[in-house]
Each structure stands twice: as structure tokens, then as C-alpha cells.
Amino acid sequence: MSVESDVDRRTRGFRASFSRLRATFIKEFLQLRRDRITFATMIFIPLMQLLLFGTAINTNPRHLPTAVLIQDDSSFARSFLAAMRATDYFDISTSASSEEDLDHLILSGKVQFGVQIPAHFGRDLIRGDRPAILVIADATDPTATGSAVAALNGLSQTVFSRELTGAAASLAPKKPPYDLRVHLRYNPAIETRLNIVPGLMGTILTLTMLIFTGLSVTREIERGTMESLLAMPIRPVEIMLGKIAPYVVVGGLQMTLILSAARLLFGVPIEGSLPLLIALTLLFIVANLSVGYTFSTIATNQLQAMQMSFFFFLPNMLLSGFMFPFRGMPQWAQNFGEVLPLTHYLRIVRGIMLKGATFVDLQLDVLALALFTLAAMALAVARFRQTLD
Amino acid sequence: MSAQAVATEPESDIVIDVEGLTKSFGGPPVVKNLTMQVHKGLIYGFLGPNGSGKTTTLRMLCGLLTPDSGRGTCLGYDIRTQTADIKRHVGYMTQRFSLYQDLSIRENLEFVARIYNLDHPRQAAQDAIVRLGLENRADQLAGDLSGGWKQRLALGACILPQPELLLLDEPTAGVDPKARRDFWDEIHKLAHEGLTVLVSTHYMDEAERCHEITYIAYGEILAHGSVAQVVADAHLSTYTVTGPDLSDLAEYLKTLDGVDMVAPFGVELHVSGRDGAKLDTATATLRAEGPQVWTQGEPTLEDVFIDLMSKTKDNYA
Structure with missing residues (x-):
């Protein structure tokens, strides 16, 4: 039977497998x-997210509205306010008339900071009475106030250096017996977008x-269409790879x-090797595609698959170190985060773009991503229902 | 005719050979202890009402379902363990159109050609398009085709990889008579070229175009053989009645002992009984006095099936 052998020749072996994949x-x-809708989402989701998140999220905000209540007319008060302004964190926008007024401004959220310089501040200072300046911060959002408060603390060393000369020089703060030098590496200006955009x-x-x-x-x-597809001589692994491959191209486009x-709009540098970044991003793309595919083999309809995807997306977003500092999470959350592909990719992408990391620096994360991908694919192939039972 | 041909054919020409197939989906069995043999080059009709287990049987034969019990071979491959081999040699046309609606006719055919690794997939698809007479529609989306064209395309896709066995699941449901006739001409042509075809259908006229038929209801085979054999085996006596007031007569006849089936066919009434003598006795007065005209007739395949159906229903009631 010539037909039979012909079919056998065609449908067996590696080349046949490649043809099915193709x-x-x-x-x-x-x-x-x-x-078209999917195509549009592919382009617009990344653009929109990037523009919104990239410009909207700033964990180190400056120019925070500040109200002042000045009950002292000395040059010290004026110097202090000038120094505050100079930090760039404070925008002295309002002048309060009384303590109640100041409280109200804070409570109503009109200002983030209230500064009260009490009466006789200058006189008491010269006397050596260590008068107090009250700074009220609206700390409902700690990230918004943290850096500003830190900057304020830094003022104490230098703020009155001009006034405290001559007879008053003894009142000037003493320098500590050592120098503390802090280098803010990779992102010296602490610009959030450098962290957020990658x-x-x-x-x-x-x-x-x-x-x-x-x-x-x-x-x-x-x-x-599954019934026909399953009745054809195609293997689960061929279906999987054939379905994942086009989206690697799509993912590449998005990347x-x-x-x-990132480069043109947000000015994020790429300190490390671009080819390495591209290669590892593609690995990360494949990792997520295989997770999605695995969900697809488990879910019974598109809605379920969608729900599973979001169920997986949430911890990725929250526990990977994207939203919150990874090391700020409790140990169990960190352990959980280590399983998520995004955690490793964040280290990779921030490492390469901001720190100029090389493959050797990142090999553990690369290994984790690769293992994750293989596990997801193996699960998908095992879960794939080859019959309609 | 075909029955004799079957009898003289050697054993090796058996394409489907299954024994005791049973399948259930949690509830009562959909297919029960089904045994059948299909010979090479025949058009084998698979008949039965909705939910009788036709689709389930076809799916078990092509490896899409695993039988709960029973064993058998399809093209000599074990239906339990060698499903991959079966899939390479069997063309299965699903009841619901299952090609890609968002791909064009050409793209669908090229997809199939590549899945089966044909040497020149583009050329193979083009040849199929010409053979199907779809040249003008080749770049139309499959989802935009009418029912008849969809079914032609589906058949074209099935035979593209040159299978040895075609399993067609109600291929002509919802298709107009002209398209149905063309479809059956094509099937006969393919059978003549040596392809074996197992086709499930509801239509009696289609059953009569098959070389051999099996009637299945509630998962069990109730009748099997050539059309003539099935009709003869039913041992039905039938009268054809014409004349006035047929509907009143029909209601009355249904109450008579010895009358097993009354069915109107246009201006005629078919009255059948499993026991000829009893039927004659019961209707003797009516036949003698009229006003309707009674003529002794041959039962049709449809008479037989309706009778088989009512018989099984009685068993299950």
C-alpha cells in the first residue's frame, strides 16, 4: 500500500514535528x-501603563506645600525658612495666623507640613536655652514625608552658621569627630522613575x-476547533511551542x-549590555507565556483563564519588589517572592539598566527564571488534555 | 449486493474492528457494549436518533475518547494505545464546523497541509481549492461561508492528507438538498477510489445511499446490514392507506391491537405491524368497508426505524 507508507514517511520524525510547529x-x-482589538491592546497597554506609572509614581516627592506660623521676628527665623526652601522639599505656600489655623491647614490636607517658630526664638537661642521649632508633618503617607523630614534633620548642622559667629560662636553645633560619607550609587538623585520604569x-x-x-x-x-486539532497528528508540546512562539515576537515588540x-522619554540609562538585556527579557517573556499557557490548559473557558491570570499577576506586582521594597517585606513574603518570575526579572533589569550588571552578577536570577519556565512548560504539557474525556 | 460483497471479502480488509465498546460520562452509559466491523472501500452508514451515541462512537474510533471497556482496532491500530498512529491515517469531520473561522479557506487548508507535512503545502492547498471549486472564495474567511460551502471545505480539509478512513459526523446537517446530493456524489467517488467512509446521519435518503448501515439507539445497535436486509429483518407488514379523513383514522388505528405503527406520509398513511396476521385481523373490517383504499405495501426504511425507536422506547419506559 503506497499511500500508507507515504503518510508514514511524511508524518514521522523531526522534520514532520517541525512542520507541525511551523x-x-x-x-x-x-x-x-x-x-484588531488584541493587536491594539498589545501596543496601547504598554504605552499607557508606562506613561501613567512612569510619570505619576514618585516616592521621593519634592515641593511639598508647607504652612508657617512665625511668632518671632529674628533673623534666625528667616534663615531657617530660607534653608528649608533651599532643600527643595518644601514649598512655603501659606502663612498661618494662629496655632489653630495651622492645625486646620494640616487637618484639611491643604498643606503637608506645618512649621511653628515660637515667640522669642532668636532671643532664647542666643541665651543658650535651646528653644524648639515645631514641625508638624502629615504622615498619613510616610513615603511622601520621609525624605523631607530627613532633609530637615540635616539642616541642623549648618542652618545658623552665618548668625552664630563672634560671641555666639560657642553655640554653633559641634562637628562629630568623624566624617560620614554616604554614596547614593546608581541613582544618586533618588529619582523614582529610574526605579519604576525598568x-x-x-x-x-x-x-x-x-x-x-x-x-x-x-x-x-x-x-x-480543539476537536479537529486533537484529531490531527500533532503533539501537545508542538501545540504549546507553536502557540507561544508568535507571542515571543509580540513580546519583543513591546520590549x-x-x-x-524608557530611554527617550524618561532618560533611563542602560549602563550594562543591551544584547544581554534583550536576551534575558526574552527569557522572561517566555517564562510568562508558559505560565499563561499552563493556565489555559487548566481553565475550562476564557473567563476562567483571565481570572487565573489576574490571580497570578497580583502577587507578582505586590511581592516582587515592584510596588514595595523587597527587603521591607516579612521573611515569608520574601520567600514567596523568590518563586515569582517578576522578582528575578526586576533584579535583572534594574541590575543591567542602572548598575551595569553582567551575566555573572545575575546568573542566579537567570537560572531561577529558566527553571521556572521549564517547570511551567512541563506542567502545561502534562496538563494538556489530548482527548475529550 | 453489497452484503454479498462483504461476505466474500477476506478478513484483512476489515478497517474497523471493535468489540464491546462501552463509554459513559459519569451518568448512564452513552455507548453500551458496541461491536462492529467495517470493511474497506465501503460507505458505512451510522444511523440513530439524537443522543444515541453516534458521536461518542466516532470519537472513540479516532482516539478522541478512551472507551471505559471494550477493545478494538482502527486501520489495524489499537484504539486505546495507538491513537497517534490512528490520527495520522484517519480523517475526522466533526459535527460542528471546526476549522478556523478567522482564517481564510486557503489559510485553513495550508494549515492542514503543514500539520500533515505535505511536500508542497501551498500547492496542495491550491489543488484542493480547485478540486472543491472554491477558486473565487479562496481568500474569504471560512466563518463567512454558507453552511454548504463550510461543509465542502471541511470535507476538503479532511481528505487533503489522503487518509484511508473518513469518519463523518452528521456532515450534511443543515445543508440544502442540492449541496447534500453533491456531497454524497463526492463520497461515492472517494469510496470508489478505495477510501472507507463511516458516516453518521439522520436522513433516511442518505442511509439508502450507504452500502451498509447500522442503526443505533440508546448506545446499542438495533439493526445492521444492507438497507434491504434491515428492512427484511424487521418483519414488518405494511399497508398504505389513501382516501378521506386520514387523521381520524390514524387516531383510531393507534388504539387497535396488532397495529404497531401509524405514520402519515403526505396524502398516505403507513400502517405497520410486527405480526402480519394480527395486523390483517385488526384491520379486516376497515379494509373491506372503506371509505379509504388499503393496499399492501413494502415497509420503507423509515417505517423500520420508527418502529425500532418505539420498540426501544418501550424497553426503556
């Missing part, structure tokens, strides 16, 4: 191209990649978009 890849790509690349890719493949298998089941925006 078939799935082309099919998925055509479907993707035809799905992190955003990770969160955006996590979200979009999860959703894309999360829908891929369930869509075939819902549209009834290019985000990297360009």
Missing part, C-alpha cells in the same frame, strides 16, 4: 493579525503575556517599545 506558528500569527517593563510584560497565551487553548475549546520610551 503550521501552528503561522496559524496563530494570522489569527493574531486579524484580531520595573514597569517587567509588570507590563507579565500582564500582557499572561493574557495572550492564557486565552489561546481555551479559545480553541470554546470555538470548537522595544518600552525600552525606547
Whole structure:
């Protein structure tokens, strides 16, 4: 029977497997191209998130509105206010008329800081009575006030150096017997966007990649095309790779978009090797695509797959160190965070872009990402239902 | 005719050979202890009402479902352990259109051609398009096609990789008579070229175009053989009645002992009984006095199936 041997020849072996992979890849790509909404989301989700988060999040805000209540008319009071202004953290916008007024300004949220310089401040200071300046901070949002308060503490050394000369020189604060030099490496100006924008690349890719493949298998089941597909001689691993591959291209596009925006719009440097960054980002893309695909093999419909994706996305966003400092989390949360791909990718992307890290510095994170990807893929292939039972 | 051909064919020409297949989905079995053999080059009709287990049986044959019990082979491959081999040689056309609606006809066919690793997928798809007469629609999305064209496309995709066995699950449901006729001409052509076809259907006229049929209801085979055999095996006696007031007569006849089935066919009434003598006795007065005209007729396949159906229903009631 010539027909039989012909079919056998065609459908067995590595080249046949490659042909099936290619078939799935082309099919998925055509479907993707035809799905305009998905295509639009691919471009606009990253752009929108990047612009919104990149410009809106600032954990080190400056120019905070400040009210002052000055009951002393000495040059010391004026020097103090000038020094506060000079830190850039305080925007002295309001002058309060009484203590009640100051309280009200803080309470109503009109100002973040209230400064009260009591009567006879200058006189008491010269006398050596150590008068107090009251600074009230609205600490409902600690991140917003933290740096400003720290800057204020720093003032004490120098603020009255001009006034305290001659006879009053003895009142000038003494220098500590050592010098403390703090180097703020990689982000000396403590600009939040330098931390946020590379992190955003990770969160955006996590979200979009999860959703894309999360829908891929369930869509075939819902549209009834799975029955035909399963009746064809194609293996689960071929379906998986064929479905993941087109989205690696899409992820690559998103990466290019985000990297360009990071560079051009936000001025984030790329200190390390760009090819290394691209290669490891692609690894991260594959990791998330395989998680999404795994969800797709477990869920019974597209809605479920979507819910699973969000269920996975949330801890990634919260426990990876994107939202909150990783080392600020309790130990159990840190342990949990170590399992998430975004945690490792954040170290990779911040490492390469801001610190100029090399492959050797990042090898543990790369290993973790690779293991995670393999585990997700293995689970997906094992979970893939080859029959309709 | 075909029954004799079956009898003389050697054993090796058996394409499907299954024994005692049973399958349930949590509830009562959908297919019960099903045994069947299909010979090479035949068009084998699989008939039965909705929910009778036709689709489940077809899915077990092509490896999409695993039987709970029973064993068998399809094209010589074990239906439990060699499903990958079965899939390479069997074309399965699903009941619901299951090609990609958002791909064009050409893209769908090229996809299939690549899945089966045909040597020149583009050319193979183009040839199929020409053979199907779809040249003008080749770049139209499959989802935009009418029912008849969808079904032609689905068949075209099934036979593209040159399978040895076609499993067609109600391929002509919701398709107009002309398209149905064309479809069956195509199936006969394919069978003539040596392809074996197992086709499930509701339509009696389609059953009569099959070489061999099996009637299945509630997961069990109730009748099997060529159309003539099935009709003969039913041992039905049938009268054809014409004349006035047929509906009143029909209601009355249903109450008579010895009348097992009364079915209107246009201006005729088919009255059948499993026991010829009893039927004759019960209707003797009516036949003699009229006003309707009674003629002794041959039962049709439909008479037989409706009778089989009511018989099984009685068993399950």
C-alpha cells in the first residue's frame, strides 16, 4: 500500500514535528493579525501603563506645600525658612495666623507640613536655652514625608552658621569627630522613575503575556476547533511551542517599545549590555507565556483563564519588589517572592539598566527564571488534555 | 449486493474492528457494549436518533475518547494505545464546523497541509481549492461561508492528507438538498477510489445511499446490514392507506391491537405491524368497508426505524 507508507514517511520524525510547529506558528500569527482589538491592546497597554506609572509614581516627592506660623521676628527665623526652601522639599505656600489655623491647614490636607517658630526664638537661642521649632508633618503617607523630614534633620548642622559667629560662636553645633560619607550609587538623585520604569517593563510584560497565551487553548475549546486539532497528528508540546512562539515576537515588540520610551522619554540609562538585556527579557517573556499557557490548559473557558491570570499577576506586582521594597517585606513574603518570575526579572533589569550588571552578577536570577519556565512548560504539557474525556 | 460483497471479502480488509465498546460520562452509559466491523472501500452508514451515541462512537474510533471497556482496532491500530498512529491515517469531520473561522479557506487548508507535512503545502492547498471549486472564495474567511460551502471545505480539509478512513459526523446537517446530493456524489467517488467512509446521519435518503448501515439507539445497535436486509429483518407488514379523513383514522388505528405503527406520509398513511396476521385481523373490517383504499405495501426504511425507536422506547419506559 503506497499511500500508507507515504503518510508514514511524511508524518514521522523531526522534520514532520517541525512542520507541525511551523503550521501552528503561522496559524496563530494570522489569527493574531486579524484580531484588531488584541493587536491594539498589545501596543496601547504598554504605552499607557508606562506613561501613567512612569510619570505619576514618585516616592521621593519634592515641593511639598508647607504652612508657617512665625511668632518671632529674628533673623534666625528667616534663615531657617530660607534653608528649608533651599532643600527643595518644601514649598512655603501659606502663612498661618494662629496655632489653630495651622492645625486646620494640616487637618484639611491643604498643606503637608506645618512649621511653628515660637515667640522669642532668636532671643532664647542666643541665651543658650535651646528653644524648639515645631514641625508638624502629615504622615498619613510616610513615603511622601520621609525624605523631607530627613532633609530637615540635616539642616541642623549648618542652618545658623552665618548668625552664630563672634560671641555666639560657642553655640554653633559641634562637628562629630568623624566624617560620614554616604554614596547614593546608581541613582544618586533618588529619582523614582529610574526605579519604576525598568520595573514597569517587567509588570507590563507579565500582564500582557499572561493574557495572550492564557486565552489561546481555551479559545480553541470554546470555538470548537480543539476537536479537529486533537484529531490531527500533532503533539501537545508542538501545540504549546507553536502557540507561544508568535507571542515571543509580540513580546519583543513591546520590549522595544518600552525600552525606547524608557530611554527617550524618561532618560533611563542602560549602563550594562543591551544584547544581554534583550536576551534575558526574552527569557522572561517566555517564562510568562508558559505560565499563561499552563493556565489555559487548566481553565475550562476564557473567563476562567483571565481570572487565573489576574490571580497570578497580583502577587507578582505586590511581592516582587515592584510596588514595595523587597527587603521591607516579612521573611515569608520574601520567600514567596523568590518563586515569582517578576522578582528575578526586576533584579535583572534594574541590575543591567542602572548598575551595569553582567551575566555573572545575575546568573542566579537567570537560572531561577529558566527553571521556572521549564517547570511551567512541563506542567502545561502534562496538563494538556489530548482527548475529550 | 453489497452484503454479498462483504461476505466474500477476506478478513484483512476489515478497517474497523471493535468489540464491546462501552463509554459513559459519569451518568448512564452513552455507548453500551458496541461491536462492529467495517470493511474497506465501503460507505458505512451510522444511523440513530439524537443522543444515541453516534458521536461518542466516532470519537472513540479516532482516539478522541478512551472507551471505559471494550477493545478494538482502527486501520489495524489499537484504539486505546495507538491513537497517534490512528490520527495520522484517519480523517475526522466533526459535527460542528471546526476549522478556523478567522482564517481564510486557503489559510485553513495550508494549515492542514503543514500539520500533515505535505511536500508542497501551498500547492496542495491550491489543488484542493480547485478540486472543491472554491477558486473565487479562496481568500474569504471560512466563518463567512454558507453552511454548504463550510461543509465542502471541511470535507476538503479532511481528505487533503489522503487518509484511508473518513469518519463523518452528521456532515450534511443543515445543508440544502442540492449541496447534500453533491456531497454524497463526492463520497461515492472517494469510496470508489478505495477510501472507507463511516458516516453518521439522520436522513433516511442518505442511509439508502450507504452500502451498509447500522442503526443505533440508546448506545446499542438495533439493526445492521444492507438497507434491504434491515428492512427484511424487521418483519414488518405494511399497508398504505389513501382516501378521506386520514387523521381520524390514524387516531383510531393507534388504539387497535396488532397495529404497531401509524405514520402519515403526505396524502398516505403507513400502517405497520410486527405480526402480519394480527395486523390483517385488526384491520379486516376497515379494509373491506372503506371509505379509504388499503393496499399492501413494502415497509420503507423509515417505517423500520420508527418502529425500532418505539420498540426501544418501550424497553426503556
